[in-house]
Amino acid sequence: MTVDDAPGFAARGSARDLLRLVATGAAESRADLARLSGLSPSTVSQRVETLIGDGWLREVGEGKSRGGRRPRHLEIPGDGGVIGAIDLGAHHARVATLDLSGHVIASKSMAVEVHDGPEPVLGKLLAAVTELVGSGTGAALRGIGVGVPGPVEHSAGRIVSPSRMPGWNGFDVYRFCTDRVEVPIAVDNDANLMALGEHRSARADLDHAVYVKAGTGIGAGVISGGQLYRGAQGSAGDISHCRVVSADPAPLCSCGNTGCLEAVASGAALVQALAERGIPVTSPADVMRLVDHGDPHATAIVRSAGRYIGEILSVVVNFFNPQAVFIGGLLADCEPLLASMRASLYERCLPLATQTLLIERLSTGVDAGILGAAQLIIDRIIES
Amino acid sequence: MTVDDAPGFAARGSARDLLRLVATGAAESRADLARLSGLSPSTVSQRVETLIGDGWLREVGEGKSRGGRRPRHLEIPGDGGVIGAIDLGAHHARVATLDLSGHVIASKSMAVEVHDGPEPVLGKLLAAVTELVGSGTGAALRGIGVGVPGPVEHSAGRIVSPSRMPGWNGFDVYRFCTDRVEVPIAVDNDANLMALGEHRSARADLDHAVYVKAGTGIGAGVISGGQLYRGAQGSAGDISHCRVVSADPAPLCSCGNTGCLEAVASGAALVQALAERGIPVTSPADVMRLVDHGDPHATAIVRSAGRYIGEILSVVVNFFNPQAVFIGGLLADCEPLLASMRASLYERCLPLATQTLLIERLSTGVDAGILGAAQLIIDRIIES
Numbered sequence: 001m002t003v004d005d006a007p008g009f010a011a012r013g014s015a016r017d018l019l020r021l022v023a024t025g026a027a028e029s030r031a032d033l034a035r036l037s038g039l040s041p042s043t044v045s046q047r048v049e050t051l052i053g054d055g056w057l058r059e060v061g062e063g064k065s066r067g068g069r070r071p072r073h074l075e076i077p078g079d080g081g082v083i084g085a086i087d088l089g090a091h092h093a094r095v096a097t098l099d100l101s102g103h104v105i106a107s108k109s110m111a112v113e114v115h116d117g118p119e120p121v122l123g124k125l126l127a128a129v130t131e132l133v134g135s136g137t138g139a140a141l142r143g144i145g146v147g148v149p150g151p152v153e154h155s156a157g158r159i160v161s162p163s164r165m166p167g168w169n170g171f172d173v174y175r176f177c178t179d180r181v182e183v184p185i186a187v188d189n190d191a192n193l194m195a196l197g198e199h200r201s202a203r204a205d206l207d208h209a210v211y212v213k214a215g216t217g218i219g220a221g222v223i224s225g226g227q228l229y230r231g232a233q234g235s236a237g238d239i240s241h242c243r244v245v246s247a248d249p250a251p252l253c254s255c256g257n258t259g260c261l262e263a264v265a266s267g268a269a270l271v272q273a274l275a276e277r278g279i280p281v282t283s284p285a286d287v288m289r290l291v292d293h294g295d296p297h298a299t300a301i302v303r304s305a306g307r308y309i310g311e312i313l314s315v316v317v318n319f320f321n322p323q324a325v326f327i328g329g330l331l332a333d334c335e336p337l338l339a340s341m342r343a344s345l346y347e348r349c350l351p352l353a354t355q356t357l358l359i360e361r362l363s364t365g366v367d368a369g370i371l372g373a374a375q376l377i378i379d380r381i382i383e384s
Numbered sequence: 385m386t387v388d389d390a391p392g393f394a395a396r397g398s399a400r401d402l403l404r405l406v407a408t409g410a411a412e413s414r415a416d417l418a419r420l421s422g423l424s425p426s427t428v429s430q431r432v433e434t435l436i437g438d439g440w441l442r443e444v445g446e447g448k449s450r451g452g453r454r455p456r457h458l459e460i461p462g463d464g465g466v467i468g469a470i471d472l473g474a475h476h477a478r479v480a481t482l483d484l485s486g487h488v489i490a491s492k493s494m495a496v497e498v499h500d501g502p503e504p505v506l507g508k509l510l511a512a513v514t515e516l517v518g519s520g521t522g523a524a525l526r527g528i529g530v531g532v533p534g535p536v537e538h539s540a541g542r543i544v545s546p547s548r549m550p551g552w553n554g555f556d557v558y559r560f561c562t563d564r565v566e567v568p569i570a571v572d573n574d575a576n577l578m579a580l581g582e583h584r585s586a587r588a589d590l591d592h593a594v595y596v597k598a599g600t601g602i603g604a605g606v607i608s609g610g611q612l613y614r615g616a617q618g619s620a621g622d623i624s625h626c627r628v629v630s631a632d633p634a635p636l637c638s639c640g641n642t643g644c645l646e647a648v649a650s651g652a653a654l655v656q657a658l659a660e661r662g663i664p665v666t667s668p669a670d671v672m673r674l675v676d677h678g679d680p681h682a683t684a685i686v687r688s689a690g691r692y693i694g695e696i697l698s699v700v701v702n703f704f705n706p707q708a709v710f711i712g713g714l715l716a717d718c719e720p721l722l723a724s725m726r727a728s729l730y731e732r733c734l735p736l737a738t739q740t741l742l743i744e745r746l747s748t749g750v751d752a753g754i755l756g757a758a759q760l761i762i763d764r765i766i767e768s
Contacts, residue, residue: 318622
C-alpha cells in the first residue's frame, strides 16, 4: 500500500484533508475542522498554522458567532498561487491552470502525438503550462500534476512498458519535468487521474467506483474506501490486457497475447478494424464522426467494443461490487457504445451487484484528467 | 461501506483492535497499546477498562519495568469464556470452540446435507456447538459465528438467492440461531470467513489479497487495505457467475445464464461432468479420490477447472493487483488444479501484476472458516 492510499487516521485528519474540508465549503473555521475531523483543537491548530504558513489557507475577519469566542473565518487565498495540470493523450493533450481549491482558471486543448517521443512532447506541454501561468494574474506556479496514457511506476514517476508509446518505455517523466521547471511535479496514469478528478469534483460521496477511460487506449481507475486504489504494484485498474470472451477472431495485441480488450475495443483497434475494411479513418475521432453520421459499419464496430468492455467489466463488477461504473475518454460520448456496455453488464452480472449500480458518463467530462492532475499535485505538496 | 469495513481511525484504535494487539502478543501493557495505536493514554485506558469490565482482558501482576512506574501486564483470560464457530458446506460442516484469542480449543467435522433445509441443518450444528461447549472446562459461551455456503445479506444475516441451497432462499439464519441460543450471533458467507480467518491467523501483513474457495460451489473473499472488503451490496468476491472464456459447449447454470464459472469449475460441476461420461461419482470428494488414483478423465476435468478459475482470476488480478491469491476448499488440495490455475494466471495477467504475486494454498487449511467465524463474532460483540 502506498502512503497516500493507506486507510487510517491520516485519511481523515491530514493537512490535505483539512484543506479539502475548507475547499469544499464543509468547514470555515478551526472549530468546524475539529468537529468534522475528530482531531483535538490543538492538533487542528498546528496543522492550520502550517497550511497558513505555506500559503494554502488564510484566516480572516470573524466567522459566525456560535456563542463564546467568535471563530475566525478560514479561506483559501485567491492570490496564493496556481496549480498546473497536464493530461496527455495519444493524439491530443489538455493543459490547465487551477486555483488552490482545484477549480479551473484557464485551460487549453492541443494536438500532440505521443509517437514524437517524450522530450519534444513534454517540452511543448510544459511550455504551454508556463504560458497559461504567464497570461494569468501573476500568481506563482505552485506545482504541476502530469497524467500520461500508460503505466506509471507510482513511486518513481517513470513509465513502464506502455503500449502505443514508442520511445517512452522507462522514461523518467518526473525527472525530466523537475529538471525543467522549479516547482514540485507529480506523475500518474491518465485513468487514475480521471478517476481522482471525477471523484473529488463530482461524486466524492461514492466509496467504491470504477472509472473506465476509453480513448485511443483503454484503462481504468479505481476508487475504494473513498481513496484512489493503486494495488500492490500500482497497476490496479489496468484492464487493457484482459482477454475478451467473445472476440472472434482474436486479434494479436501489442503485448504478444491475442484477444486483449485493448486489441478489440480501444480507439486504435477500431481505427485498424475499419481501415482493414477499406473505410478511410486515421483516428478514433474519425470513427466517432462516422458513427455520428450513421455509418452502419462504424456503428457496428463501436457496439462490439461496448460489448467487449462490458464483458470484462462484468467480472470486475461481480468481484468488486462497486456503487458506480463511469466511462470517460473520447469513445464515451458514443451512445451505441455506452448502450451495448450497459447491456453486457446487465446480462452477465449478479442481479444483486447491478440492482443499484450507476452506469454513467463522467459528469466532469474532458476536464476530469486535469482536475485529477491538480488534486494529485496538491496532495503531494501538502504531504511533503 | 459497512461500518466494520470503514477505513479510518476506527480501524486502528477501536476496542477490538486493542484486543487484537494483546491477542497477537504485540502489546502487553496499556503503554504498548498507546504506542502501537497512536491513541492517547486516557483513551486507551477508557477502552481497556471497558474490555476488562466485559471480561475480554485481565490486568495482572507487574510487567517488565521500563523505568518509571511499572506497567501492569495485560492478558486475555483463559477462563473468560469460549467462542463458538460453525462453517457449513454443501455436504459437510465443521464446528469448533475457540478461546477469546481466537485459537481453536476443540473442533469436529460432521456430515450434513444443506439440501435437508435450514431448520434441521442449523439445529444439528447449534446442538454440536453446545455439546463441544459442555464437554469443555465449563467456561461460558460468549457468541457464535456462522459461515454459510451462499450469499448473505450482511446487515441482516439472511441468505439471498443461493445456488445449490434449495429451501434456504430468504431464510433468516441470524434470527433462527438467536431464537435458539442466548448468545450473540453473526452470519456471513463462507468465502468471506475463509478470507478473514486466513488473513488474521496466518498473513495479517498482507494489505490486498484474494481468497478463492473451491468446494462444491465456488466463491471468493477479498481483503483490501487489511480489512475484509464487502463492496456496495456485500456481494464482493462473488465470482461464481462470471462467464468463462473458453468453456465450449457452455453448460447451463442454475442462475439461468450459460458458461458461468460455477457451472464449469465447481465441485458440483465436476461431479456432473464425470457422471455424464458414465464415471460413477456422487461427490467432489469422489472426484478428488479418482485424481489421487491417477484417473485420466478426472484429472483432465480438474485441470480444466483450474484453467477456468485462472481465466476469471486473471481479470481480477489485472484489475485489483493484489499481493496474493490463495485457494482453499476441497478442490484446493488437488495439485493439477492449482498448477493449471497458476498457468492461466501467468499467461493472461500483466507481467507487472504477477511478478511478485503469491499464488498459494491456504496455510490454515480446513480451519480457515472456523477461525474466520470466531473473528467475526468477536469483532461483532466488542463493537456492540
